[in-house]
Amino acid sequence: MKQLSLLLAITLCISTFSGSVHAQFPMGGAAPVKALPGTAGDQTPKGSAKITGFVVDSSVTKAVEFASIALYNKTTGKAVDGTIADEKGKFILNKLADGNYQILISFLGFKNKTIDNITLAKGQDLDLGVIKLSPSVQTLNEVVVTGQAAIIEEKVDRLVYNADKDIAAKGGDATDVLRKVPLLTVDLDGNVSLRGSSNIRVLINNKPSTIIASSISDALKQIPADQIKTVEVITSPSAKYDAEGSGGIINIITKKNSLQGLNLNVDAGVGNRGSSLSLNGNYRKGKAGLTLGGFGRANYNTITKTNMDQTSISNGVSTLIRQKGDGYSEFLFGQYNLGFDYDLAKNQSLTAGVRYGARNMKSQQDLITELYNNGVAGTGSRRDVDVKNLSGTVDVNLDYLHTYKKPQQEWSVSTLYSRNDLTNNFDANILSGEGNLLSRQRNLNSNLNQEFTLQTDYQTPIKKNQMIEFGGKGIFRQVNSDYRFLAAGSTGDFTTQAGQPAGELLYHQNIAAGYTSYTYTTKKRYTFKGGLRYEHTFIDASTREGGPIGVADYGILVPSLNASKTIKGTTLKLGYNRRIQRPGLQQLNPNFNSANPQNISVGNPALRPELTDNIELGLSKTIKKVFINASFFGRYTDNAITQVRRPSDTLSGAIITTFENIGRQQAYGTNIFANIAFTSKFNVGLFSNIFYTKMTGQALGLNGVTQDFTNDGVNVSGGLFSQAQFKNGWGVQAFGFMQGRQVQLQGFQGGFAFYTFGVKKDFKNKKGSLGLAGENFFSNRFNIHSELKSPVFNQVSNVYLYNRGVRLTFTYKLGKMTTDAPKKKARSVNNDDVKSDGAGQTGGAPGGTQQRNR
Incomplete structure (x- = not known):
């Protein structure tokens, strides 16, 4: 359990940016993490060697995002460096001293992978190629999460607001969440603007709806706040996105459940100006x-x-x-x-x-x-x-x-x-x-x-x-x-x-x-x-x-x-x-x-x-x-x-x-x-x-x-x-x-x-x-x-x-x-x-x- 808690804490405190991973400021968490606990930090011997590789899921051959990579010195058995794979599954360990090493790769839901007998020479650029992780199915007991997701994450074309930590929005709707997102302004009728422009597009899980074409404010009132996971503010959309939306794009991502089994969530609220009831099941x-x-x-x-x-x-x-x-x-x-x-x-x-x-x-x-x-x-x-x-x-x-x-x-x-x-x-x-x-x-x-x-x-x-x-x-x-x-x-x-x-x-x-x-x-x-x-x-x-x-x-x-x-x-x-x-x-x-x-x-x-x-x-x-x-x-x-x-x-x-x-x-x-x-x-x-x-x-x-x-x-x-x-x-x-x-x-x-x-x-x-x-x-x-x-x-x-x-x-x-x-x-x-x-x-x-x- 300690290992699982540690892994969750590290994963939740990481923000991916432009193909390289940088620790962002965690909401309510500690300072950014540059390596896995147990690394030598600034006392680690530096050199000119480098190790790269790609981590993929062996069952579907796709990238395993944010997998944890730990580098151990084989002589001492101590961790000397570490990093996190990016959104493409790629990882890089830079400025390594020559010597003998061992790599441990892990991620929640997969079996750990160990790569042994790694020998680095001065200035060597070692490419480990594609590394496959096998899925691991196990029953979860109580999980203690010791870190929290960053409240704001920066990516190359967007800003991501993690909304699932919102307490006050329980029983509210999407307008209550969007009011707290930087760059956005929501008036008291629910009309949304981005950097002063109301000419925006709002998507729900990357999909549009004709009701949004009629009125954004009305559509947002139909989305329960406690079902929103993140809000993406895309200020500079790439060519993949439709050309519409002169002010930008707002993408509301709702909570999803990729676990095996059956569950049912009940959410209810009552107040002097509104009441709500939500039932959501997954199988x-x-x-x-x-x-x-x-x-x-x-x-x-x-x-x-x-x-x-x-x-x-x-x-x-x-x-x-x-x-x-x-x-x-x-x-x-x-x-x-x-x-x-x-x-x-x-x-x-x-x-x-x-x-x-x-x-x-x-x-x-x-x-x-x-x-x-x-x-x-x-x-x-x-x-x-x-x-x-x-x-x-x-x-x-x-x-x-x-x-x-x-x-x-x-x-x-x-x-x-x-x-x-x-x-x-x-x-x-x-x-x-x-x-x-x-x-x-x-x-x-x-x-x-x-x-x-x-x-x-x-x-x-x-x-x-x-x-x-x-x-x-x-x-x-x-x-x-x-x-x-x-x-x-x-x-x-x-x-x-x-x-x-x-x-x-x-x-x-x-x-x-x-x-x-x-x-x-x-x-x-x-x-x-x-x-x-x-x-x-x-x-x-x-x-x-x-x-x-x-x-x-x-x-x-x-x-x-x-x-x-x-x-x-x-x-x-x-x-x-x-x-x-x-x-x-x-x-x-x-x-x-x-x-x-x-x-x-x-x-x-x-x-x-x-x-x-x-x-x-x-x-x-x-x-x-x-x-x-x-x-x-x-x-x-x-x-x-x-x-x-x-x-x-x-x-x-x-x-x-x-x-x-x-x-x-x-x-x-x-x-x-x-x-x-x-x-x-x-x-x-x-x-x-x-x-x-x-x-x-x-x-x-x-x-x-x-x-x-x-x-x-x-x-x-x-x-x-x-x-x-x-x-x-x-x-x-x-x-x-x-x-x-x-x-x-x-x-x-x-x-x-x-x-x-x-x-x-x-x-x-x-x-x-x-x-x-x-x-x-x-x-x-x-x-x-x-x-x-x-x-x-x-x-x-x-x-x-x-x-x-x-x-x-x-x-x-x-x-x-x-x-x-x-x-x-x-x-x-x-x-x-x-x-x-x-x-x-x-x-x-x-x-x-x-x-x-x-």
Whole structure:
């Protein structure tokens, strides 16, 4: 058991970077480990000899990542050096003195391998070639882990946040986890941005979903926090990834179980604003594995109060609108999955899965509106609005993987069918000042988004320091939106009114793509990864009333280049890439959403894609007990897609929000993260995101003439993360985050703050735990103050969010598992290519996002 505990501790404290392994700062752990315990450290005799080799799994001929290699002096029997194999199974022992040695190679789930009678001469370069480890199946008793995974890991093209140590997120969803990830900003509605850009792609286990294309914030609410293992922030995607996502890619990796046997995990939580229940089972025997799981969450007592002053000028008349709103919302989310994997042969595997996600969001808002024309009071009104936002999503995948005798050589074929049925309706009652029902309105909007994807990828090493990858992909996507606006008196049936919006959008988007990527590592450990990707998009768009929409086909060549080097313990990264951002479903949807008639939203089916050039320089270093990561970036976007507002031509005082290709957008800034381990069980993390942004575009100006607009400013956000562990299974965790105001083309959106504190107690047998977490408990509400300006309108709004909360969580594990050699499963499709409505404007109107067109 001591050996197993030691092996786990070492493995969990290692971070792989650019083909060479460097110990990172462990969360709550000790300083980085450079060699296995028992080495002589700096007293080890140095020389000029070197030993290299590759460690592979003998059963499937694939690399054994992070295998431990210990070098022993045969004369003394003592360990003199050690290292960890990288992601390709390669290891290097440098600066060895001449003499006789013995090597011990070990990894959890495999039998130890000893290589005896190694004799080194001065300056000798000994290549041990491919070393095969045999799987070892054994029953596990209690395992004592003496180290913890690094909270942040740096890789050549991404930053990895290990989320499975999060205490306070128990019973929460993915938004609770993403708030704690450096480089990301998550507002109080769940809208995500990366380095100030909301033009990102979110994947789940490297796979997309049509629900994410509709709304990132809604999709994240369906993922339970306690099922998330890691979050990968890919700031400089290689050519293998789809060209979509000008800000970058977020890949959420959920927990997987590769053990043999049967187990069942039960997670439950209850609080004053939400409750959840999750059941997840795994069964594996021999070559076959089966997973079955379900998650449900209910949100309630979500109260919002708003007020707004909105001034607009039209035809020489100045109109002032004053609104006050009281609203509440109830959410029900569910996600159910069934997965199957089977080893066809020792080098072939098949993976299949079905996932269903359901969303039931209902909100109600009472709006009181006062109207003034040139300072003279007009007729006031009251409006009661009920909004229903419902969806059902089905994802079906089938994937095949073939590996070869050569390590890291593989070929895969992946397929995915995804369908999202979305309904976004509202009913409004218009009342007099005395509360008498005057008339009724209804908006019916049904959407269907479905796609089929087929892709194939192949990779093979060239010599020992080079890798080539290439592949192709086809996406066949169809979007339908059917919308109608109906009206009725205080009694009677709803009917279509002349001049009221109604129609249907049919949008076909097919994409053909091919890529090649090449990785080269020099003798001095410089790593370069470059690639080219070409994507051609075919569009056929039309409306039932207007016929074809003039959106032409287009092609784009996307280059990428990443380089890295470690110098005296400091890792440097330099990356460049070009990205494309296609418009998403809700940005295209021409439905005229007038749930609040003073703040109307409508999509634009004629949107063109935007192109972005990104460059970043990053560095990371461990100084004693402090791990520091800093990155500096620049981003230039042409044809940028953003929200644009203008006064309505037909409704007095109303503001219409739509999406346009405004022109240019620039951003320059820095992200800084530091983690400090005061002791082995207490650590504090600090992070900040600071960037300057400038937007240039066109919008409606005076006298109905389109004018050029420019807005710029500095965006600042930051936070603190702390965790402590105590005896008898007790642990606490605290998190705080603050977002400053955000610059927009026509003004700014107000900032906000968010903080949590959690306590957890593990049961004695480690099979269960109880937790208690509180959110924003010092303040009853939080105010988001926003201002939007142009020559023809001015809007000042306040949204008061009542989000003080507390929740109790419970976790228990049933079943008994045994270890098995980890198998590499078939690679899945990842469509990172559609822009989401993730830039929703909180506070743009009374009711906040309750007014938004989703």
